[in-house]
Amino acid sequence: MRAHMRHxxxxxxxxxxxxxxxxxxNEATLDTSAGRLSLTVHHRMAPLExxxxxxxxxxxxxxxxxYDWCRAWVETHGHPLAIVEARLNDTVAFxxxxxxxxxxxxRSAQFIGSAFTNFNSGLFSxxxxxAAPQIAGRELExxxxxxxxxxxxxxxxxxxPLDWRGERHPLADLPHVLNQNASFQLPLAPTxxxxxxxxxxxxxxxxxxxxxxxxxxVGGFDHVRPKQPGDQKALLELFFQxxxxxxxxxxxxxxxxPAETQAFFHMLLERNQGTTDVPLELHAxxxxxxxxxxxxxxTGLSRKGDHVICQFGSIDDSLMAEASPGELLxxxxxxxxxxxGAALFDFGIGDQDYKRRWCTIKTVHHDxxxxxxxxxxxxxxxxxxxxxxxxxxxxxxxxxxxxxxxRAQGTIPSSGKADD
Numbered sequence: 001m002r003a004h005m006r007h008x009x010x011x012x013x014x015x016x017x018x019x020x021x022x023x024x025x026n027e028a029t030l031d032t033s034a035g036r037l038s039l040t041v042h043h044r045m046a047p048l049e050x051x052x053x054x055x056x057x058x059x060x061x062x063x064x065x066x067y068d069w070c071r072a073w074v075e076t077h078g079h080p081l082a083i084v085e086a087r088l089n090d091t092v093a094f095x096x097x098x099x100x101x102x103x104x105x106x107r108s109a110q111f112i113g114s115a116f117t118n119f120n121s122g123l124f125s126x127x128x129x130x131a132a133p134q135i136a137g138r139e140l141e142x143x144x145x146x147x148x149x150x151x152x153x154x155x156x157x158x159x160x161p162l163d164w165r166g167e168r169h170p171l172a173d174l175p176h177v178l179n180q181n182a183s184f185q186l187p188l189a190p191t192x193x194x195x196x197x198x199x200x201x202x203x204x205x206x207x208x209x210x211x212x213x214x215x216x217x218v219g220g221f222d223h224v225r226p227k228q229p230g231d232q233k234a235l236l237e238l239f240f241q242x243x244x245x246x247x248x249x250x251x252x253x254x255x256x257x258p259a260e261t262q263a264f265f266h267m268l269l270e271r272n273q274g275t276t277d278v279p280l281e282l283h284a285x286x287x288x289x290x291x292x293x294x295x296x297x298x299t300g301l302s303r304k305g306d307h308v309i310c311q312f313g314s315i316d317d318s319l320m321a322e323a324s325p326g327e328l329l330x331x332x333x334x335x336x337x338x339x340x341g342a343a344l345f346d347f348g349i350g351d352q353d354y355k356r357r358w359c360t361i362k363t364v365h366h367d368x369x370x371x372x373x374x375x376x377x378x379x380x381x382x383x384x385x386x387x388x389x390x391x392x393x394x395x396x397x398x399x400x401x402x403x404x405x406x407r408a409q410g411t412i413p414s415s416g417k418a419d420d
Contacts, residue, residue, distance in 0.1 A: 028146035034134040035089040039147040042083040045071060051085075051092050055123035060165055063304035064117035068279050070097050072267035073113035076260045082109050082151040084144070086128070093128035094170070100152050106379040109152035109372070113264070115255070118309055118348035119183055119365065120159050124170055137173025144174075145372050154376035156383065157368040159349055164363070176366040177383070180390035183349040184359035188342050192335040198360050207324075208331050214323035219289010221296070221325075223332045226282065232269050235282045239298045242314035249317070256312075265300075276340065277304050280311065283333050285325045296325035299333060306343035308333075330358065 029038040042048055049067060056066045063069060074081065077099075084096040098109045111120045124132075148155055159179060162172040189195045196204045215221045226232050240256055247254040256262065268280035278301075285297045299313040310333075315326040334345050347355040349365060367387065369380040 026147055026150060028143045030139055030143050032135045032139055034131040037093070037135065037140075037143065038087050039143050040085045040087075041147055041151065042085060043081050045074060045081070045083065045097075048083060048085065048095065052095060052097075052123065055092070055095055055125060058124075058126060059305040059307070060121070060126070060129070060167060061123045062117070062119055062121040063277075063279070063302055063307070063309065064113065064120055065095075065097050065111065065123050066279070066304065068271040069268065070112040072264050072271060072279070073116075074099070076264040076267060077113075079112075080151075081112075082148060084147060088128055088131060091127070092125060093131075094122055094124040096122045096157075098148075098155075103379075106154055106375050107152040108154050108156045108379070109148055110156045110158065114158055116261070116264070116311075117159060118311065118346065119161060119164075119363070120157060121161075121164065121169070122157070122171070129167055129170055132170035133168075140171070141174055141370055144370055149372040151372075152376075153371070153373045154379045155368070155370040155372055156379075159365050160368060161363050162366050171368055174368045174370055175380070176368045177387050179349075179365035179367050180387055181349045182351060182365060183363045184347045184351075184355040185361040185363060186334065186345045186347070186359045187361065188334070188338040188345055190338060192331075192338060195334065195338050199358070204331075208328070211323045211325075211328045211331075215287070215320060215325075215328075218291065218320065219287065221288060222286045223329075223336075224284040224286045224295075225336075229269065229272075232272075232282050233266060235284055235295070235298060236265060236269060236300075238295055239282070239300065239312070239314050242295075242298065242316055243312070246314060246317070278302060283329060283336075285329050285332075287319060291319055294319055296320055296323075297329040299326075299329055301333060301337075303337075303342065306341065307346060308337045308342045308344065309346040310348055327354065330354075334358075 026041045027038060029036060031037075045052070045067070052067045055061060056063075079099040079101055082098045082100055084094075084098060086093040086095070097112045099112045101108050101110060111117060111122075114120070144155060157171070159181075160169060160171070160176075161183075162169045162176070186195070187198065189197070193201075224235075226235060240262055243256050244254050256265075265280065269282075271279045272281065281301050281303070283299050283301065284295050287294045287296055295316065296319040297313070297315045300311040302309045302311055310330075313326060313329070315321075319325065337345050347359060367383065369383055371377040371380050
């Protein structure tokens with residue numbers, strides 16, 4: 001099933017090859033105090049690849065808007081694209097890699113692959129980020145409406161930190177709402193000892209040693225980091241199986257089940273070029289002795305520059321649950337990331353207890369919502385109301401626990417989001 005889906009997606013991509021005329025001449029221009037700002041909408045990725053890769057090289061920009069990440073999603077999902085290219089005084093200022101999805105009767109322009117992104121930034125040049133405070137939010141909003149209104153009803157840019165690595169986001173003055181989820185990060189030091197010194201080091205070290213003793217008592221384990229593509233793909237397939245079992249156990253829909261979603265993650269593995277930066281790399285704990293060869297825990301990591309993001313993880317509940325192999329795997333990948341020179345380990349969006357135990361930084365996210373047409377105004381109001389309701393529920397531990405139980409029983413539906 002997955003291979004068939006992949007073939008169809010690749011064929012779709014072939015049909016959309018760029019012929020040099022892949023830009024709809026839908027442009028908007030405005031003279032601002034920072035200079036002349038012009039926006040153009042593109043419907044293909046390839047003509048933008050050179051400037052795209054130049055912008056993504058800036059460490060401030062999210063790896064989820066990188067060319068390879070977006071291309072893998074486009075080739076497996078095939079949603080219409082509306083990529084906004086901005087130029088300030090004829091110099092590339094930013095790209096917003098957008099796709100158009102229809103939600104009921106509303107067409108939403110959103111970041112490519114938003115369902116599986118941990119944080120979004122768009123792609124902005126350092127020069128434009130410096131100049132952005134000179135551009136009024138209402139002016140930028142009017143430009144975006146002018147250039148996108150023929151493509152969508154609502155511009156919905158979710159999971160965006162408006163303050164990231166000491167800089168204010170250039171779109172921070174656009175209409176936005178606080179996202180119900182934050183993300184959590186751990187700064188990395190050159191050694192694991194220095195890294196856990198930020199935490200309760202004594203407790204961390206004690207737990208780690210206890211986990212080692214329990215696993216050594218049944219034969220030990222290996223930290224597996226396969227280098228061969230075939231081994232990585234096999235591990236990814238096992239992750240899908242473990243995750244499906246976990247979702248079934250708790251009564252939630254499996255967001256990784258769709259064939260096109262699985263094809264997307266497989267394609268990310270193919271994008272690995274053997275460099276430090278990787279769209280996706282899998283790590284696992286493989287048991288020895290009594291459970292020889294069995295995989296107890298898996299995690300998928302991405303890295304861009306000094307920033308490592310945990311994209312997903314799974315465990316086999318039937319294998320040494322008393323040793324918490326998932327928690328042990330976090331220790332191992334954090335330690336390896338520190339030794340490899342990374343500066344920030346990111347557990348991604350979503351508030352779970354284990355993230356709070358590991359992390360010293362909580363990053364607040366917002367959703368930018370710009371209505372483009374009348375239908376978009378109602379959609380934006382609905383989005384804000386739902387988001388505030390979710391925030392209220394998550395802020396009340398007793399109510400949140402009740403909602404989780406009802407969802408597990410199937411009484412109320414899950415949103416099906418990857419960060420649910």
